[in-house]
Amino acid sequence: PRRLTILGLESSCDDTAAAVVRTTQGAAAEVLSSVVLGQTELHAAFGGVVPEIAARAHAEKLDICVEHALKQANLQLDDLDGIAVTAGPGLIGGVVSGVMCAKGLSAASGKPLFGVNHLAGHALTPRLTDDLPYPYLMLLVSGGHCQFLRVDGPDQFERIGGTIDDAPGEAFDKIARLLGLEQPGGPALEQAALQGNPNRFAFPRPLLDRPGCDMSFSGLKTAVLRCRDGLIATQGGLHRQDQADIAAGFQAAIADVLAEKTRRALRLYSAPIRYLCVAGGVAANQSIRTALQKVSHETNTKFAAPPLALCTDNAAMIAFAAAEQWPGRTPDDLTLAARPRWPL
Numbered sequence: 001p002r003r004l005t006i007l008g009l010e011s012s013c014d015d016t017a018a019a020v021v022r023t024t025q026g027a028a029a030e031v032l033s034s035v036v037l038g039q040t041e042l043h044a045a046f047g048g049v050v051p052e053i054a055a056r057a058h059a060e061k062l063d064i065c066v067e068h069a070l071k072q073a074n075l076q077l078d079d080l081d082g083i084a085v086t087a088g089p090g091l092i093g094g095v096v097s098g099v100m101c102a103k104g105l106s107a108a109s110g111k112p113l114f115g116v117n118h119l120a121g122h123a124l125t126p127r128l129t130d131d132l133p134y135p136y137l138m139l140l141v142s143g144g145h146c147q148f149l150r151v152d153g154p155d156q157f158e159r160i161g162g163t164i165d166d167a168p169g170e171a172f173d174k175i176a177r178l179l180g181l182e183q184p185g186g187p188a189l190e191q192a193a194l195q196g197n198p199n200r201f202a203f204p205r206p207l208l209d210r211p212g213c214d215m216s217f218s219g220l221k222t223a224v225l226r227c228r229d230g231l232i233a234t235q236g237g238l239h240r241q242d243q244a245d246i247a248a249g250f251q252a253a254i255a256d257v258l259a260e261k262t263r264r265a266l267r268l269y270s271a272p273i274r275y276l277c278v279a280g281g282v283a284a285n286q287s288i289r290t291a292l293q294k295v296s297h298e299t300n301t302k303f304a305a306p307p308l309a310l311c312t313d314n315a316a317m318i319a320f321a322a323a324e325q326w327p328g329r330t331p332d333d334l335t336l337a338a339r340p341r342w343p344l
Protein backbone atom coordinates (compact mmCIF):
# COMPACT_ATOMS: atom_id res chain seq x y z
CA PRO A 1 0.00 0.00 0.00
CA ARG A 2 0.99 3.60 -0.59
CA ARG A 3 0.22 4.57 2.96
CA LEU A 4 0.89 2.57 6.14
CA THR A 5 -0.30 3.28 9.65
CA ILE A 6 1.49 1.17 12.25
CA LEU A 7 1.19 0.84 16.01
CA GLY A 8 4.54 0.12 17.68
CA LEU A 9 5.28 -1.28 21.16
CA GLU A 10 8.58 -1.11 23.04
CA SER A 11 9.44 -2.66 26.41
CA SER A 12 12.96 -4.08 26.13
CA CYS A 13 14.61 -2.10 28.93
CA ASP A 14 13.15 0.40 31.41
CA ASP A 15 10.82 2.42 29.21
CA THR A 16 7.30 1.28 28.36
CA ALA A 17 6.28 2.84 25.07
CA ALA A 18 3.61 2.81 22.37
CA ALA A 19 3.40 4.96 19.26
CA VAL A 20 1.56 5.32 15.97
CA VAL A 21 3.57 6.15 12.85
CA ARG A 22 2.27 6.79 9.36
CA THR A 23 4.40 6.49 6.25
CA THR A 24 3.29 7.71 2.84
CA GLN A 25 5.20 7.01 -0.36
CA GLY A 26 6.94 10.13 -1.55
CA ALA A 27 6.25 12.08 1.64
CA ALA A 28 7.86 12.45 5.06
CA ALA A 29 6.86 9.92 7.72
CA GLU A 30 4.64 11.22 10.52
CA VAL A 31 4.73 10.34 14.19
CA LEU A 32 1.02 10.54 15.00
CA SER A 33 1.65 9.80 18.66
CA SER A 34 4.48 8.62 20.88
CA VAL A 35 3.95 7.74 24.51
CA VAL A 36 6.87 6.79 26.78
CA LEU A 37 6.46 5.85 30.44
CA GLY A 38 9.83 5.67 32.21
CA GLN A 39 10.57 3.58 35.28
CA THR A 40 13.47 5.56 36.73
CA GLU A 41 11.79 6.00 40.15
CA LEU A 42 11.04 2.28 40.44
CA HIS A 43 14.71 1.35 40.08
CA ALA A 44 16.28 4.37 41.80
CA ALA A 45 16.85 2.64 45.15
CA PHE A 46 18.68 -0.29 43.51
CA GLY A 47 21.37 1.53 41.54
CA GLY A 48 20.37 -0.02 38.22
CA VAL A 49 17.49 -1.58 36.32
CA VAL A 50 16.05 -4.58 38.18
CA PRO A 51 14.72 -6.98 35.50
CA GLU A 52 11.91 -8.42 37.64
CA ILE A 53 10.58 -4.99 38.56
CA ALA A 54 10.90 -3.79 34.96
CA ALA A 55 8.97 -6.77 33.56
CA ARG A 56 6.15 -6.32 36.00
CA ALA A 57 5.88 -2.58 35.33
CA HIS A 58 5.82 -3.20 31.56
CA ALA A 59 3.06 -5.79 31.94
CA GLU A 60 1.04 -3.28 33.97
CA LYS A 61 1.63 -0.25 31.75
CA LEU A 62 1.60 -1.51 28.16
CA ASP A 63 -2.19 -1.48 27.81
CA ILE A 64 -2.36 2.07 29.11
CA CYS A 65 0.39 3.18 26.72
CA VAL A 66 -1.41 1.62 23.76
CA GLU A 67 -4.68 3.25 24.74
CA HIS A 68 -3.01 6.67 25.04
CA ALA A 69 -1.12 6.27 21.77
CA LEU A 70 -4.28 5.38 19.83
CA LYS A 71 -6.26 8.16 21.48
CA GLN A 72 -3.60 10.80 20.79
CA ALA A 73 -3.47 9.68 17.16
CA ASN A 74 -7.25 9.82 17.06
CA LEU A 75 -7.40 6.25 15.74
CA GLN A 76 -8.81 2.87 16.64
CA LEU A 77 -7.23 -0.57 16.25
CA ASP A 78 -9.31 -1.03 13.11
CA ASP A 79 -7.64 1.94 11.39
CA LEU A 80 -4.18 0.34 11.62
CA ASP A 81 -2.35 -1.60 8.94
CA GLY A 82 -0.18 -3.51 11.37
CA ILE A 83 1.18 -3.98 14.87
CA ALA A 84 4.93 -3.88 15.48
CA VAL A 85 6.71 -4.90 18.65
CA THR A 86 10.29 -5.11 19.89
CA ALA A 87 10.99 -8.85 19.91
CA GLY A 88 14.58 -8.43 21.20
CA PRO A 89 17.32 -7.95 22.16
CA GLY A 90 16.70 -6.85 25.72
CA LEU A 91 15.67 -7.88 29.21
CA ILE A 92 13.62 -10.96 28.46
CA GLY A 93 10.76 -10.33 30.90
CA GLY A 94 10.03 -6.96 29.36
CA VAL A 95 10.34 -8.23 25.80
CA VAL A 96 7.94 -11.11 26.59
CA SER A 97 5.41 -8.61 28.02
CA GLY A 98 5.53 -6.55 24.85
CA VAL A 99 5.32 -9.52 22.50
CA MET A 100 2.36 -10.97 24.40
CA CYS A 101 0.53 -7.65 24.35
CA ALA A 102 1.15 -7.27 20.59
CA LYS A 103 -0.05 -10.83 19.91
CA GLY A 104 -3.25 -10.10 21.81
CA LEU A 105 -3.86 -6.92 19.85
CA SER A 106 -3.10 -8.66 16.56
CA ALA A 107 -5.35 -11.65 17.34
CA ALA A 108 -8.18 -9.40 18.46
CA SER A 109 -8.01 -7.06 15.47
CA GLY A 110 -6.82 -9.40 12.73
CA LYS A 111 -4.03 -6.92 11.89
CA PRO A 112 -0.63 -8.36 10.89
CA LEU A 113 2.05 -8.68 13.55
CA PHE A 114 5.71 -7.66 13.05
CA GLY A 115 8.52 -8.53 15.46
CA VAL A 116 11.19 -5.85 15.22
CA ASN A 117 14.82 -5.86 16.33
CA HIS A 118 15.33 -3.04 18.85
CA LEU A 119 18.72 -2.19 17.34
CA ALA A 120 17.22 -1.99 13.85
CA GLY A 121 14.68 0.43 15.32
CA HIS A 122 17.46 2.72 16.57
CA ALA A 123 19.49 2.28 13.37
CA LEU A 124 16.60 3.22 11.06
CA THR A 125 15.43 6.24 13.09
CA PRO A 126 17.37 8.83 11.03
CA ARG A 127 15.17 7.96 8.06
CA LEU A 128 12.09 8.68 10.12
CA THR A 129 13.18 12.27 10.68
CA ASP A 130 15.47 13.11 7.77
CA ASP A 131 15.21 12.62 4.05
CA LEU A 132 18.17 10.28 4.06
CA PRO A 133 19.15 7.67 1.45
CA TYR A 134 20.88 4.34 2.09
CA PRO A 135 23.70 3.58 2.68
CA TYR A 136 24.81 5.42 5.79
CA LEU A 137 27.09 4.85 8.74
CA MET A 138 25.25 4.57 12.05
CA LEU A 139 26.93 4.96 15.41
CA LEU A 140 24.55 3.42 17.90
CA VAL A 141 25.45 4.47 21.45
CA SER A 142 23.14 3.76 24.37
CA GLY A 143 23.08 2.31 27.84
CA GLY A 144 23.28 -1.22 26.51
CA HIS A 145 24.85 -0.86 23.09
CA CYS A 146 27.77 0.63 21.26
CA GLN A 147 28.39 -0.28 17.66
CA PHE A 148 29.11 0.98 14.19
CA LEU A 149 26.67 -0.25 11.56
CA ARG A 150 26.76 0.22 7.88
CA VAL A 151 23.07 0.43 6.95
CA ASP A 152 22.35 -0.56 3.35
CA GLY A 153 18.62 -1.18 3.64
CA PRO A 154 15.81 -1.72 6.16
CA ASP A 155 17.10 -5.20 6.85
CA GLN A 156 20.72 -4.94 5.72
CA PHE A 157 23.13 -4.12 8.49
CA GLU A 158 26.86 -4.75 8.61
CA ARG A 159 28.49 -4.41 12.01
CA ILE A 160 31.95 -2.95 11.55
CA GLY A 161 33.06 -2.59 15.14
CA GLY A 162 31.79 -1.94 18.62
CA THR A 163 32.59 -2.06 22.30
CA ILE A 164 34.38 -5.10 23.62
CA ASP A 165 33.14 -4.46 27.16
CA ASP A 166 30.84 -1.71 28.49
CA ALA A 167 28.54 0.60 26.56
CA PRO A 168 29.20 4.33 27.02
CA GLY A 169 25.77 4.97 28.57
CA GLU A 170 26.50 2.32 31.18
CA ALA A 171 29.83 4.04 31.89
CA PHE A 172 28.10 7.44 32.17
CA ASP A 173 25.62 5.93 34.63
CA LYS A 174 28.33 4.25 36.73
CA ILE A 175 30.61 7.29 36.88
CA ALA A 176 27.66 9.52 37.76
CA ARG A 177 26.89 7.18 40.64
CA LEU A 178 30.55 7.30 41.80
CA LEU A 179 30.36 11.09 41.79
CA GLY A 180 27.12 11.10 43.76
CA LEU A 181 25.03 12.40 40.86
CA GLU A 182 21.46 11.35 40.23
CA GLN A 183 20.29 8.66 37.77
CA PRO A 184 20.06 8.33 34.84
CA GLY A 185 23.65 9.43 34.97
CA GLY A 186 24.16 10.67 31.41
CA PRO A 187 22.24 13.94 31.63
CA ALA A 188 23.39 14.62 35.23
CA LEU A 189 27.03 14.07 34.33
CA GLU A 190 26.76 16.24 31.24
CA GLN A 191 25.34 19.00 33.40
CA ALA A 192 28.14 18.68 35.98
CA ALA A 193 30.78 18.68 33.22
CA LEU A 194 29.67 22.14 32.07
CA GLN A 195 31.51 23.69 35.05
CA GLY A 196 34.54 21.40 34.74
CA ASN A 197 38.02 21.51 33.25
CA PRO A 198 38.40 18.53 30.89
CA ASN A 199 42.20 18.75 31.02
CA ARG A 200 42.80 18.61 34.78
CA PHE A 201 42.91 14.81 34.82
CA ALA A 202 44.51 12.82 32.01
CA PHE A 203 42.12 9.91 31.54
CA PRO A 204 43.01 7.17 29.05
CA ARG A 205 41.58 6.87 25.52
CA PRO A 206 41.40 3.06 25.36
CA LEU A 207 42.14 1.17 22.12
CA LEU A 208 43.02 4.31 20.14
CA ASP A 209 46.48 2.80 19.69
CA ARG A 210 45.00 -0.26 18.01
CA PRO A 211 43.68 -0.42 14.48
CA GLY A 212 40.03 -1.02 13.69
CA CYS A 213 36.75 0.29 15.03
CA ASP A 214 36.44 -1.68 18.25
CA MET A 215 36.15 0.28 21.49
CA SER A 216 36.58 -0.33 25.19
CA PHE A 217 35.39 1.71 28.15
CA SER A 218 36.01 -0.41 31.23
CA GLY A 219 39.63 0.76 31.65
CA LEU A 220 38.47 4.35 31.52
CA LYS A 221 35.95 3.60 34.23
CA THR A 222 38.66 2.10 36.43
CA ALA A 223 40.92 5.12 35.86
CA VAL A 224 38.12 7.47 36.92
CA LEU A 225 37.42 5.37 40.01
CA ARG A 226 41.09 5.46 40.99
CA CYS A 227 41.26 9.21 40.49
CA ARG A 228 38.19 9.73 42.65
CA ASP A 229 39.46 7.44 45.41
CA GLY A 230 42.84 9.22 45.33
CA LEU A 231 41.20 12.60 45.84
CA ILE A 232 39.03 11.29 48.65
CA ALA A 233 42.06 9.74 50.38
CA THR A 234 44.16 12.92 50.19
CA GLN A 235 41.54 15.59 50.86
CA GLY A 236 38.95 13.63 52.82
CA GLY A 237 36.20 14.10 50.24
CA LEU A 238 35.23 15.40 46.81
CA HIS A 239 34.74 19.10 46.26
CA ARG A 240 32.20 20.35 43.78
CA GLN A 241 34.99 21.42 41.44
CA ASP A 242 36.62 17.95 41.60
CA GLN A 243 33.30 16.41 40.67
CA ALA A 244 32.94 18.78 37.71
CA ASP A 245 36.52 18.26 36.54
CA ILE A 246 36.23 14.46 36.70
CA ALA A 247 32.92 14.62 34.81
CA ALA A 248 34.41 16.88 32.14
CA GLY A 249 37.56 14.74 31.78
CA PHE A 250 35.58 11.53 31.52
CA GLN A 251 33.14 12.97 28.97
CA ALA A 252 36.01 14.34 26.88
CA ALA A 253 37.68 10.91 26.84
CA ILE A 254 34.47 9.23 25.63
CA ALA A 255 33.92 11.92 22.99
CA ASP A 256 37.52 11.57 21.76
CA VAL A 257 37.27 7.79 21.44
CA LEU A 258 33.91 7.92 19.65
CA ALA A 259 35.13 10.65 17.29
CA GLU A 260 38.39 8.92 16.37
CA LYS A 261 36.76 5.52 15.83
CA THR A 262 34.06 7.18 13.73
CA ARG A 263 36.76 8.78 11.60
CA ARG A 264 38.22 5.32 11.01
CA ALA A 265 34.86 3.74 10.26
CA LEU A 266 34.18 6.39 7.63
CA ARG A 267 37.64 5.94 6.15
CA LEU A 268 36.91 2.23 5.66
CA TYR A 269 34.11 3.18 3.29
CA SER A 270 35.32 6.49 1.97
CA ALA A 271 33.77 5.97 -1.46
CA PRO A 272 30.11 5.03 -0.95
CA ILE A 273 29.27 6.39 2.55
CA ARG A 274 28.09 9.99 2.47
CA TYR A 275 26.03 10.16 5.65
CA LEU A 276 27.01 9.84 9.29
CA CYS A 277 24.17 9.19 11.72
CA VAL A 278 24.08 8.75 15.45
CA ALA A 279 21.31 7.31 17.63
CA GLY A 280 20.75 5.82 21.09
CA GLY A 281 20.47 7.62 24.42
CA VAL A 282 24.09 8.79 24.53
CA ALA A 283 23.54 10.64 21.24
CA ALA A 284 21.67 13.15 23.41
CA ASN A 285 25.04 14.33 24.75
CA GLN A 286 25.88 17.71 23.28
CA SER A 287 29.66 17.46 23.50
CA ILE A 288 29.59 14.03 21.82
CA ARG A 289 27.31 15.42 19.10
CA THR A 290 29.67 18.33 18.55
CA ALA A 291 32.70 16.01 18.30
CA LEU A 292 30.90 13.84 15.72
CA GLN A 293 29.71 16.86 13.78
CA LYS A 294 33.33 17.93 13.50
CA VAL A 295 34.30 14.52 12.12
CA SER A 296 31.46 14.72 9.67
CA HIS A 297 32.66 18.12 8.52
CA GLU A 298 36.25 16.89 8.10
CA THR A 299 35.18 13.84 6.13
CA ASN A 300 32.69 15.65 3.91
CA THR A 301 29.79 13.54 5.08
CA LYS A 302 26.37 14.84 6.05
CA PHE A 303 25.48 14.52 9.70
CA ALA A 304 22.06 13.38 10.93
CA ALA A 305 21.00 12.89 14.51
CA PRO A 306 17.35 12.31 15.42
CA PRO A 307 15.75 14.67 17.95
CA LEU A 308 16.37 13.61 21.53
CA ALA A 309 12.94 12.07 22.10
CA LEU A 310 13.61 9.66 19.22
CA CYS A 311 17.24 9.00 20.25
CA THR A 312 16.30 7.41 23.56
CA ASP A 313 14.08 4.33 23.72
CA ASN A 314 10.68 4.91 22.13
CA ALA A 315 8.08 2.99 20.15
CA ALA A 316 7.91 5.28 17.12
CA MET A 317 11.21 3.82 15.92
CA ILE A 318 9.75 0.31 16.21
CA ALA A 319 6.61 1.20 14.24
CA PHE A 320 8.71 2.99 11.64
CA ALA A 321 11.13 0.04 11.26
CA ALA A 322 8.18 -2.26 10.52
CA ALA A 323 6.91 0.20 7.90
CA GLU A 324 10.37 0.35 6.30
CA GLN A 325 10.62 -3.44 6.26
CA TRP A 326 7.04 -3.99 5.09
CA PRO A 327 7.70 -4.43 1.35
CA GLY A 328 10.37 -7.08 1.92
CA ARG A 329 8.92 -9.28 4.63
CA THR A 330 6.02 -11.48 5.57
CA PRO A 331 4.24 -10.82 8.87
CA ASP A 332 5.01 -12.92 11.92
CA ASP A 333 2.41 -15.25 13.36
CA LEU A 334 1.43 -16.00 16.94
CA THR A 335 4.55 -18.16 17.38
CA LEU A 336 6.72 -15.00 17.33
CA ALA A 337 9.36 -15.50 20.03
CA ALA A 338 10.93 -12.96 22.38
CA ARG A 339 14.72 -13.05 22.03
CA PRO A 340 17.06 -11.85 24.79
CA ARG A 341 19.94 -11.85 22.30
CA TRP A 342 19.47 -10.91 18.67
CA PRO A 343 22.51 -9.50 16.86
CA LEU A 344 21.75 -7.54 13.73
Ligand code: KG4
Pocket residue numbers: 013141142143144145168169170172173184185186187190280281282283284285286311312313
Ligand atom coordinates in the same frame (compact mmCIF):
# COMPACT_ATOMS: atom_id res chain seq x y z
O1 KG4 B 1 18.82 4.39 24.20
P1 KG4 B 1 18.55 4.45 25.66
O2 KG4 B 1 17.35 5.24 26.13
O3 KG4 B 1 18.36 3.03 26.27
C1 KG4 B 1 19.14 1.92 25.93
O4 KG4 B 1 20.18 1.76 26.59
O5 KG4 B 1 18.76 1.19 24.97
O6 KG4 B 1 19.87 5.01 26.37
C2 KG4 B 1 19.93 5.27 27.75
C3 KG4 B 1 21.35 5.65 28.12
C4 KG4 B 1 21.58 5.80 29.61
O7 KG4 B 1 22.75 5.10 29.97
C5 KG4 B 1 21.76 7.30 29.81
O8 KG4 B 1 22.59 7.65 30.89
C6 KG4 B 1 22.38 7.70 28.48
O9 KG4 B 1 21.70 6.92 27.52
N1 KG4 B 1 22.20 9.14 28.24
C7 KG4 B 1 23.22 10.02 28.14
C8 KG4 B 1 22.62 11.30 28.00
N2 KG4 B 1 21.27 11.15 28.00
C9 KG4 B 1 21.02 9.81 28.15
N3 KG4 B 1 24.54 9.84 28.17
C10 KG4 B 1 25.31 10.93 28.05
N4 KG4 B 1 24.83 12.19 27.92
C11 KG4 B 1 23.50 12.42 27.89
N5 KG4 B 1 23.03 13.67 27.78
Ligand code: ZN
Pocket residue numbers: 118122142280281312313
Ligand atom coordinates in the same frame (compact mmCIF):
# COMPACT_ATOMS: atom_id res chain seq x y z
ZN1 ZN C 1 17.68 1.39 23.05
